[in-house]
Amino acid sequence: MPRRILVALFLTLFISVPCLAADIPDSLEPWEGWVLHNQEEKVCPPVFNNGNDHRCYWPTELLLDLDGAGGRFDLNVTLYAESWVSLPGGPKLWPQKVNVKGTPHTVTLHQGRPALLLPTGQYSIRGEFTWERLPESLPVPPASGLVRLTLDGNQVTFPDFRANRLWLKDQGSEAVSAEDRLELQVYRLVEDMVPMQVITRMEIDVAGRQREVVIGPVLPVQSDGELFIPVKLSSPITARLENDGSLRLQARPGHWVVEVVARSTGIVEALPVPEVKTPWPSEEVWVFQAHTDLRLVEPGDLPAVDPRQTTLPEGWRELPAFLAKPGKALSLKLVRQGDADPAMDQISIKRELWLDFNGKGYTVQDVIQGTMSRTHRLEASGGLLLGRVNVSGEDMLITTRPGTDTKGVEVRRGQIKTVAASRVEGHISRLKAAGWDHDFTSASAKINLPPGWEVLAVTGVDNRPRTWLQNWTLLDLFLLLIISIASFRL
Numbered sequence: 001m002p003r004r005i006l007v008a009l010f011l012t013l014f015i016s017v018p019c020l021a022a023d024i025p026d027s028l029e030p031w032e033g034w035v036l037h038n039q040e041e042k043v044c045p046p047v048f049n050n051g052n053d054h055r056c057y058w059p060t061e062l063l064l065d066l067d068g069a070g071g072r073f074d075l076n077v078t079l080y081a082e083s084w085v086s087l088p089g090g091p092k093l094w095p096q097k098v099n100v101k102g103t104p105h106t107v108t109l110h111q112g113r114p115a116l117l118l119p120t121g122q123y124s125i126r127g128e129f130t131w132e133r134l135p136e137s138l139p140v141p142p143a144s145g146l147v148r149l150t151l152d153g154n155q156v157t158f159p160d161f162r163a164n165r166l167w168l169k170d171q172g173s174e175a176v177s178a179e180d181r182l183e184l185q186v187y188r189l190v191e192d193m194v195p196m197q198v199i200t201r202m203e204i205d206v207a208g209r210q211r212e213v214v215i216g217p218v219l220p221v222q223s224d225g226e227l228f229i230p231v232k233l234s235s236p237i238t239a240r241l242e243n244d245g246s247l248r249l250q251a252r253p254g255h256w257v258v259e260v261v262a263r264s265t266g267i268v269e270a271l272p273v274p275e276v277k278t279p280w281p282s283e284e285v286w287v288f289q290a291h292t293d294l295r296l297v298e299p300g301d302l303p304a305v306d307p308r309q310t311t312l313p314e315g316w317r318e319l320p321a322f323l324a325k326p327g328k329a330l331s332l333k334l335v336r337q338g339d340a341d342p343a344m345d346q347i348s349i350k351r352e353l354w355l356d357f358n359g360k361g362y363t364v365q366d367v368i369q370g371t372m373s374r375t376h377r378l379e380a381s382g383g384l385l386l387g388r389v390n391v392s393g394e395d396m397l398i399t400t401r402p403g404t405d406t407k408g409v410e411v412r413r414g415q416i417k418t419v420a421a422s423r424v425e426g427h428i429s430r431l432k433a434a435g436w437d438h439d440f441t442s443a444s445a446k447i448n449l450p451p452g453w454e455v456l457a458v459t460g461v462d463n464r465p466r467t468w469l470q471n472w473t474l475l476d477l478f479l480l481l482i483i484s485i486a487s488f489r490l
Contacts, residue, residue, distance in 0.1 A: 056083040058240065059143060064088065065150040066138075066168065070130040075144075078122045086141035087114045087127065088166075093135060098127035113141065137165040143238065146210050146250050157209050161252060180208030182251065184215065186284045187312055189319075190271060190330065192291050196264040198228060198271075201313065204258060206251045216276060217245030219262050223270045223329070228262035235259075268332065273302075275326040285310050286330060287319040293373065296336040302328055342373040347416070349434050351445040353424070355453065361425035362447075366435065368418040372411060375438070378418065379408030384435040385423040392417055406437065433460075 024032065056079060063074040073088050073095070087107065089095045095114055098107050100123050107114045107127075116125065129138075140147060142164045149156040151168065160167040182204065189199040198220045218241075219227045227245045235258040238250040247258070273284065287307065288299045302322035310321060322330060347370030353362040368378065379401065380386050389396045389409045396409040411418070424431065433443050449455070455467040472480075 056081040057085060057143075059141075059238065061146045061148060062088065062140070062144045063148045063150075064138070064166070066129070066134065067152050068134045069132075070128060072126065072128045075125040076123070077125065079118055079120050082117065082119045084110050084115045084117055085123075085125070086110070086143065087116065087125070088138060088140050088144075089114050089129065090139040093129060093131070093138060095127040096130055098125065100125050113139070134168055137167045140164060140166045146212060148210075158253070159210065161210075180211065182206050182213060182279050184279050184281055185311065186281055187316065188220065188284060188286045188324070189289060189316055190286060191289045192295065192297060192332070194294055195266070196268045196271075197231070198262050198264075200260045200262070202247075202258045202260075204249070204251070204256045206253050206256065208253065210250070210252050212248065213251050214242070214246050214248050215279060216247045217274065218247045218260055218276075219245035221272050221274045222264055222266070222268060223272060226265060228264055230260060230262045232259070232261035269334070270301075270329045270331045272329040273324040273326050282325070284324040285312060286322045286324045287312065287316045288322070288330070289319050293342060295334065297332040297334055299330055299332055301331040343371075345374050345439070346371045346441055347438070348442040349436070349440045349444075351435070351443070352448070353431070353445065354448045355428065355450055357450045359428060359453070361423060362428065362431075364420075364422045364424055364435065366418070366420045366422070368420070368436070368440075369416060370441070371415055376412065377408050377410055379406050379437045380422065381432060381435055381437045383424055383426070383432070385425065387421045387423060389418060389420045408437075 058078045058080075060076045060078070061074075065071050065073075075085075075087065077085055079085070087095050087098065090113065091109065095107055098105050098116070100116065100118065105116055107116060109115070110117075140161065147159055147161060147166060149159040149166065184205075185203045187201045187203075189201070191197040191199070200218055200220065202215075202218065217227065219230060221227060230241050230245075233239060233241055235249070235256070237252060237256055237258075239258060240248045241260070242248055247260070249256075249258070285305065286302070290297065299320065299322070302324055305321045305323050307317040307319065307321035310317075312321065324330065347368055350367045352365045354364075355362055364384070378389075386398050386407050386409075389398060391409065391411050396411070398407055398409055400407050409418075422435075424435070431445075433445070434440055447455075457467050
């Protein structure tokens, strides 16, 4: 088996699905160290706050005991891969006497914050601060978990945590806040894809002290009772999905929006409304987004509501909305499987060609973009030698259709943007308009000539550039004819 196929298979089994790391085939285990070299963060739990990212550490609690002369801190953290762990403080409030599990460690400056570089494991980190008077505020890492503050021996019930800083002044005169309170509104976007995808949006209002709360299970349930598989988690505060589908939050006072994206494991014909204990609301608002190119269904069995009369997110108010209560289910009656008459492909091509200095070939870059509804493959026509094809930011494997010499790439239907680098060699005086075995709604080309070359003439195009032949007018040709005849006579 070629090496690239082994590596691709290992990446699929190990990196893309970290939970299956224990099921690596024996034949691929020797590749583990090679594939994960400088990529250890790929096995960390995924987070999707800013793109596809991974969080390799999970902070639990930051304890701060401070007074006018200094103080100490205790931080407990779990690392899933070698990571930088940011500490409280900053360049002007540098932590002193830092030790990890009782062993002194050197603190370095990382991304403007004091930090430690630690390998995988669970750690208890301790350190001290020294100052002449109590500072107005103390920088705290944005990824910190719950913050417990003791000031001059008094427990601060409601620490003032703003802009990644813990404000220390005027804490003694804080007013007693209302009781601990958590209010929750839940919206779900059901996308009828293959597999089905459900986005659960939770808008959480927290009042009172900082605390750790567990809500859920937040994952939708399939008709057979199995939970959907989580795919993405987006949260402005520290959050983690547990194995039972519940969501563990290290909540601070404020308004927070948490989104969980999950997919089904099979064909879904009905989507039950789960029964979840408080603080889960007694009813949810669901919206349904159909994909008629895959299948046509009729959603029912839940009362429809006017989305404009709800507090749905702005982008969801154009979709059909339903009021979901526990014990009910959203039925999906199948009307048609697939699209019997898909629309024509609407794609365009822009070509740019560079002629070789020896005039024996072209280097070509094609930009193909638009919507593909009928076909799922782009194939090069004869004479185009594909070198690299990138579809929507991902390099694709160039394959040959069985029984032919035609090379191309597989693409998904829908919006595409393809950039292909290729070669045209041999006879250079005639070029195909597109070079691909496909119909295009529009096509344009630009040819770059090396120094010393000039275009004699161009035929078969809509807009001709100024070529050597076009620079001659009818009068020029007439004078050339007269001069030629006169020279012949002489």
